[in-house]
Amino acid sequence: MAQQLCINQGECRTGQFFALLALGGLVVLGALFAFFTLEHHGHILTGMNNQIVWGLPHVFAVFLIVAASGALNVASIGSVFGKQVYKSRAPLSGMLALALLAGGLAVLVLDLGRPDRLVVAMTQYNFKSIFAWNMIFYNGFFAIVGLYLITLMDRKLKAWSKPVGYMAFFWRLSLTTATGSIFGFLVARAGYNSALMAPMFVIMSFAYGLAIFMVVQSSMYRWNGLRLDEGVRRRMKNLLAVFVGASLYFTIVFHLTNLYFAKQWEFERFILLDGGIYTKVFWVGQVVIGGIVPLILLFMPRSKDAQSMCFCFLAPFLVILGGVAQMYVTIVGGQAFPLVMFPGHEVQSSFYDGVVNAYHPGIYEWLLGLGGVGVTFTLTVVAVRVFKFMPQDDFQTLQARRSTD
Amino acid sequence: MSDSMNSKLEDRRHFLKTSAVVAGVTLGPGVLFFGVAQSRAPEEGASSNQRWGMLIDTTKCGDGCSDCVTACNTENGLTGHTGPQDSQWIRKVDIKDLRTGYVQSLPMLCQHCENAPCVDVCPTGASMKRADGIVLVDRHSCIGCRYCMMACPYKARSFVHEPLTDQNPEVPRGKGCVESCTFCVQRVDRGDKPACVEACDTKGHKAMLFGDLKDPESEVSKALKSSDSVEVRADLALHTGVRYQGI
Numbered sequence: 001m002a003q004q005l006c007i008n009q010g011e012c013r014t015g016q017f018f019a020l021l022a023l024g025g026l027v028v029l030g031a032l033f034a035f036f037t038l039e040h041h042g043h044i045l046t047g048m049n050n051q052i053v054w055g056l057p058h059v060f061a062v063f064l065i066v067a068a069s070g071a072l073n074v075a076s077i078g079s080v081f082g083k084q085v086y087k088s089r090a091p092l093s094g095m096l097a098l099a100l101l102a103g104g105l106a107v108l109v110l111d112l113g114r115p116d117r118l119v120v121a122m123t124q125y126n127f128k129s130i131f132a133w134n135m136i137f138y139n140g141f142f143a144i145v146g147l148y149l150i151t152l153m154d155r156k157l158k159a160w161s162k163p164v165g166y167m168a169f170f171w172r173l174s175l176t177t178a179t180g181s182i183f184g185f186l187v188a189r190a191g192y193n194s195a196l197m198a199p200m201f202v203i204m205s206f207a208y209g210l211a212i213f214m215v216v217q218s219s220m221y222r223w224n225g226l227r228l229d230e231g232v233r234r235r236m237k238n239l240l241a242v243f244v245g246a247s248l249y250f251t252i253v254f255h256l257t258n259l260y261f262a263k264q265w266e267f268e269r270f271i272l273l274d275g276g277i278y279t280k281v282f283w284v285g286q287v288v289i290g291g292i293v294p295l296i297l298l299f300m301p302r303s304k305d306a307q308s309m310c311f312c313f314l315a316p317f318l319v320i321l322g323g324v325a326q327m328y329v330t331i332v333g334g335q336a337f338p339l340v341m342f343p344g345h346e347v348q349s350s351f352y353d354g355v356v357n358a359y360h361p362g363i364y365e366w367l368l369g370l371g372g373v374g375v376t377f378t379l380t381v382v383a384v385r386v387f388k389f390m391p392q393d394d395f396q397t398l399q400a401r402r403s404t405d
Numbered sequence: 406m407s408d409s410m411n412s413k414l415e416d417r418r419h420f421l422k423t424s425a426v427v428a429g430v431t432l433g434p435g436v437l438f439f440g441v442a443q444s445r446a447p448e449e450g451a452s453s454n455q456r457w458g459m460l461i462d463t464t465k466c467g468d469g470c471s472d473c474v475t476a477c478n479t480e481n482g483l484t485g486h487t488g489p490q491d492s493q494w495i496r497k498v499d500i501k502d503l504r505t506g507y508v509q510s511l512p513m514l515c516q517h518c519e520n521a522p523c524v525d526v527c528p529t530g531a532s533m534k535r536a537d538g539i540v541l542v543d544r545h546s547c548i549g550c551r552y553c554m555m556a557c558p559y560k561a562r563s564f565v566h567e568p569l570t571d572q573n574p575e576v577p578r579g580k581g582c583v584e585s586c587t588f589c590v591q592r593v594d595r596g597d598k599p600a601c602v603e604a605c606d607t608k609g610h611k612a613m614l615f616g617d618l619k620d621p622e623s624e625v626s627k628a629l630k631s632s633d634s635v636e637v638r639a640d641l642a643l644h645t646g647v648r649y650q651g652i
Contacts, residue, residue, distance in 0.1 A: 053554040130526070342500050351498075
């Protein structure tokens with residue numbers, strides 16, 4: 001295996017590496033351009049307004065942050081639950097988690113009205129705010145997962161990988177719980193205000209994180225002309241299917257609960273039936289592309305050659321698309337639905353009360369949002385080039401295990 | 406005789422004149438500054454002995470009248486534009502009961518909640534409540550994350566989307582920060598009423614009463630005690646500083 005890795009620069013496809021780096025760098029540059037433009041002119045240039053206060057940048061930011069904690073899942077299964085197949089993938093999983101979080105946080109910070117006051121956000125905490133707790137969880141995540149990576153990659157510190165792995169596991173559960181609670185704690189809005197938000201975000205993070213891990217892993221194997229062991233592929237495929245199924249289950253419970261509460265009927269009608277773009281994105285993006293189709297692909301009986309595509313790339317790729325769709329429906333759809341101040345009344349005002357709020361994301365939002373993906377992509381490309389992140393499978397053990405499976 | 410009488414009368418007049426001047430100089434400032442003495446000194450912090458609040462009688466609110474909105478815009482240096490990205494600290498909301506068809510119009514502004522969601526969710530503590538119940542945004546520590554806008558049940562907050570010019574020096578605002586009604590804190594601290602209330606009084610509607618809810622003798626306290634009033638979204642138990650009659 002080792003000779004396939006990009007450690008020896010002579011064997012590396014340097015040209016292609018720099019092409020990827022340039023691609024990622026270009027996207028990041030686009031985000032920086034958007035950031036400086038907005039910093040100068042203000043958010044007036046975006047499609048965001050006083051009704052839709054969180055837009056496309058937040059969709060990407062929250063998706064990347066949630067996926068970051070999920071990407072660490074692979075390492076956790078190795079360290080916490082002792083599965084060898086996952087243990088050999090732990091460094092890649094940890095690195096991806098850090099890259100995803102860095103991408104997500106970059107968007108979140110660059111979209112602030114006053115990004116120059118980041119130091120205020122880092123030094124003044126209102127501990128009643130779940131957002132403030134999130135900042136602590138994000139910073140801690142960098143520190144703990146960074147330490148975890150060191151214990152995984154340094155032979156002398158290998159013994160520490162289990163306790164630090166446990167710590168990282170609980171930390172990331174807390175992080176996603178807190179991220180879901182950002183929405184769950186919004187008492188006033190029909191689309192949020194639910195304790196289900198926290199566990200739903202946790203389970204969705206499992207699916208999104210694993211999906212991204214599988215896409216990256218698949219690309220790395222293909223890049224190196226390798227084929228992923230069938231046993232490993234089958235395990236990961238089944239795990240992804242469980243997570244996607246569980247995400248769908250939580251989605252169903254969330255909406256069924258709302259359908260039981262008369263005061264939530266209008267919101268459910270909006271999301272499920274006549275919410276225009278949000279209804280379409282929910283059914284087509286979140287449910288069909290992000291849920292049902294990947295499940296069919298993962299379980300559809302096929303010839304061996306066809307399996308590699310659907311197991312390792314297409315199905316998880318669709319889960320990622322579905323994840324972005326879910327975030328769009330949750331974040332933007334939740335704000336587009338009019339705030340109910342006077343139940344049982346028709347409301348109108350100069351401040352767009354009582355109407356479905358319009359949102360048309362502009363170029364700067366796209367640049368910022370995709371910039372987060374660019375940051376993650378660039379960090380990942382550099383990391384897999386510089387460090388030894390290629391999963392190191394012990395094929396003999398795998399063979400033996402498969403025969404007893 | 407007449408000379409001495411005249412001089413006595415002159416003395417008396419002089420005495421009375423001097424006394425009047427002395428009394429005027431002594432008591433005048435006391436009377437003049439009585440009002441000033443009622444307001445807080447600038448260096449004195451807001452006191453929890455007071456709880457500023459408002460009672461809005463929707464039955465008195467003029468249909469089509471928006472003087473409160475205009476007064477607010479003038480006082481606080483807002484443009485008065487009503488685009489989706491423009492700030493509105495107070496707005497007239499028309500509500501129609503879907504079952505009865507009864508239509509009302511009322512001003513909606515920051516409700517200055519006791520348990521304010523915007524204060525709870527603000528990560529840096531920029532969204533804060535003064536001891537006297539006025540909810541404000543500290544312009545120096547607001548990072549522009551807009552989480553408070555997500556949390557506010559009354560859509561009372563606005564985000565400043567573009568650079569500002571010609572600001573009222575008493576009401577600092579800034580691009581990239583969130584803002585909302587301050588109950589005209591600069592006026593209240595001087596002992597005046599908020600601009601919207603004053604405008605409503607001037608118009609003769611007297612639909613908005615402002616005062617100290619903790620002072621049983623205040624006009625607003627007496628009005629609240631004499632008839633029923635409600636909080637908007639009372640189910641959230643936010644204990645708003647603004648209450649409504651007639652809805």
